Amino acid sequence: MRNAAAVVAACAAFALLATFAQAASASPSRIHVVQQLLLDGKSVQSATGVTVTFGAAVRHTLQIGEIISDGTRIDVPAHLVVVVASSGGKSTTQLEPGASLTFLSTGSGELVSTNGGTSRFDIVPHSLDFFRVQSGEALTASVHGTEFSVDVASGGVTYNCTRGEVNITKTGYLLIGERRVRASLIDVISAASRPEVAYHPTVMWYLARFPNFADAERYYRVRLEAAERSGDADAINAARLNLGNVQRLRGRYAEALNTFSPALAFYRHEGDRDRAATALEGIGLIEYNEERPVEALTLFRQALEVFQELGDLRGEADAFRNIGNIEINRGRYTEALQSQEESLALYRRFGDRDGEARTLTNIATIADDEGRYDESLVYLGQALPLFEAAADRDGEAIVYQQTGNVQLDSHHYSKALAPLRRAFVIYREIGDPGREGYAMFNIGTVQEKQGNYDEASASLRQSVALLRGLGGGSFDSPLMEMGVVEEKETRYADSLRDLKESLGYFQDAEDRFEEAQDRREIGIVESDLGHYEDGIASLGRALELFKQLGDRIEIANTERTVARIQKAHDRRVGPTP
Numbered sequence: 001m002r003n004a005a006a007v008v009a010a011c012a013a014f015a016l017l018a019t020f021a022q023a024a025s026a027s028p029s030r031i032h033v034v035q036q037l038l039l040d041g042k043s044v045q046s047a048t049g050v051t052v053t054f055g056a057a058v059r060h061t062l063q064i065g066e067i068i069s070d071g072t073r074i075d076v077p078a079h080l081v082v083v084v085a086s087s088g089g090k091s092t093t094q095l096e097p098g099a100s101l102t103f104l105s106t107g108s109g110e111l112v113s114t115n116g117g118t119s120r121f122d123i124v125p126h127s128l129d130f131f132r133v134q135s136g137e138a139l140t141a142s143v144h145g146t147e148f149s150v151d152v153a154s155g156g157v158t159y160n161c162t163r164g165e166v167n168i169t170k171t172g173y174l175l176i177g178e179r180r181v182r183a184s185l186i187d188v189i190s191a192a193s194r195p196e197v198a199y200h201p202t203v204m205w206y207l208a209r210f211p212n213f214a215d216a217e218r219y220y221r222v223r224l225e226a227a228e229r230s231g232d233a234d235a236i237n238a239a240r241l242n243l244g245n246v247q248r249l250r251g252r253y254a255e256a257l258n259t260f261s262p263a264l265a266f267y268r269h270e271g272d273r274d275r276a277a278t279a280l281e282g283i284g285l286i287e288y289n290e291e292r293p294v295e296a297l298t299l300f301r302q303a304l305e306v307f308q309e310l311g312d313l314r315g316e317a318d319a320f321r322n323i324g325n326i327e328i329n330r331g332r333y334t335e336a337l338q339s340q341e342e343s344l345a346l347y348r349r350f351g352d353r354d355g356e357a358r359t360l361t362n363i364a365t366i367a368d369d370e371g372r373y374d375e376s377l378v379y380l381g382q383a384l385p386l387f388e389a390a391a392d393r394d395g396e397a398i399v400y401q402q403t404g405n406v407q408l409d410s411h412h413y414s415k416a417l418a419p420l421r422r423a424f425v426i427y428r429e430i431g432d433p434g435r436e437g438y439a440m441f442n443i444g445t446v447q448e449k450q451g452n453y454d455e456a457s458a459s460l461r462q463s464v465a466l467l468r469g470l471g472g473g474s475f476d477s478p479l480m481e482m483g484v485v486e487e488k489e490t491r492y493a494d495s496l497r498d499l500k501e502s503l504g505y506f507q508d509a510e511d512r513f514e515e516a517q518d519r520r521e522i523g524i525v526e527s528d529l530g531h532y533e534d535g536i537a538s539l540g541r542a543l544e545l546f547k548q549l550g551d552r553i554e555i556a557n558t559e560r561t562v563a564r565i566q567k568a569h570d571r572r573v574g575p576t577p
Contacts, residue, residue, distance in 0.1 A: 032068040036083035051075040073102040090127040094120040107311025130274040138201035165190040172205035178431025186238040213250040277306035317346035357386035373410040397426035437466030441478040476505035516545035532569035
């Protein structure tokens with residue numbers, strides 16, 4: 001229902017250089033080497049005043065032939081140009097005066113991060129599986145063979161393509177009606193048509209605004225048609241990924257699959273393994289949303305294998321988190337925790353605060369499900385300031401809701417209501433009626449545990465109304481809980497009606513655990529009404545389902561309920577003459 005990550009000290013430049021070279025030698029594929037230093041346009045063998053940072057180790061010299069290992073940040077002073085080339089000359093990076101760049105990953109692909117100033121990149125066509133340049137958390141330029149520059153200035157990022165094409169992934173929010181949806185969408189620039197683009201991402205960056213999901217889908221379909229008219233295959237398939245993501249967010253999973261599939265086929269035909277893995281991940285999310293975890297897990301693992309082979313840290317982090325989410329839902333907490341911790345370390349490595357916060361929240365969910373409530377609250381406490389720093393109110397609400405649920409699970413009911421109500425308010429403010437409804441469901445559950453049945457009943461009715469308005473059977477669990485409260489209020493007819501309605505939704509969804517719980521509650525109400533034979537029969541069906549699921553706790557609970565009701569029935573019938 002709530003489914004809802006060695007300090008290096010150096011006494012001399014030589015010692016530090018040896019550390020860098022040693023780390024770089026661990027990479028079997030390729031390395032980066034300082035190729036040229038230009039001081040006021042004149043070639044020099046070494047330069048001072050530059051800042052080279054690797055972990056906690058910092059020095060201020062750079063020389064020709066020096067190896068730059070993954071994880072190294074270079075801050076270039078005025079009047080100096082630094083040119084770094086990969087082994088084999090597959091890529092060249094030129095840091096202009098004032099530029100700052102971090103070399104994150106080197107393999108059959110490359111990942112760097114621009115921290116400021118202007119950097120220029122020249123990648124030999126068809127030589128690398130990918131070359132990505134991150135600019136903060138919001139923008140990533142992705143290319144295979146091209147020449148382009150990235151200029152990071154205060155409040156803005158400018159891309160200029162002088163050969164080939166550049167795919168630019170923007171991460172922010174779609175505002176659809178009153179609902180904010182976190183999304184990643186792709187722009188394509190090229191030397192031939194649109195060579196330059198500038199962005200001004202804010203903490204709360206809206207990529208686009210639409211009155212409703214239908215208008216959003218219509219817009220991205222028009223963008224796809226325009227790309228198709230251009231005949232630019234790269235732009236066409238980037239547009240397919242955009243459209244597929246919007247269709248998935250809208251819940252139109254069959255259409256999204258039909259949109260992603262030709263993009264996957266194109267990237268496989270082109271031998272573009274990195275983008276093929278991205279398309280695989282998109283299809284995996286569709287399978288996940290449609291509650292086909294085995295199929296989704298297979299796709300996520302295929303994508304992970306490719307990302308790891310290529311050295312694509314961001315893709316690897318996302319894939320680990322997706323795999324961990326599936327394992328959480330399957331109750332495989334050891335495997336889930338391992339995947340989430342792998343993801344967390346990667347997000348921290350390349351500075352993705354949002355990814356770090358969401359993974360911390362997932363780890364908190366694992367700790368909660370395993371009964372480690374204090375640990376869960378610690379992880380949530382680490383996630384909240386990360387969401388707040390990013391002005392990610394959706395993430396804030398998730399933390400508040402999960403905090404309330406941990407307090408509920410640990411029976412600290414008085415501590416649960418405040419964070420749950422805070423989550424409810426945020427969901428209402430950002431226009432997410434689905435999560436608003438589930439936050440109110442959690443509030444009603446707490447009130448029921450406190451014995452405040454009138455308040456619980458009102459909260460659960462509000463939850464059901466919000467979720468029923470979304471269509472489908474998303475209100476099934478709140479409706480069952482409402483039936484439970486009505487039974488405690490001795491409103492047996494209302495209780496039986498609501499329990500039987502929710503049972504139908506659980507059966508349609510093939511949710512056997514919830515079905516078993518519902519049947520047990522129906523049996524209790526039938527017995528309250530004096531229909532003991534019906535009640536014992538309903539409890540028997542519930543017990544059979546719990547035995548099929550192997551849930552020993554619920555088996556014991558149900559057997560105790562059967563014994564209690566059987567005893568009441570025997571007293572009513574009396575001894576046999």
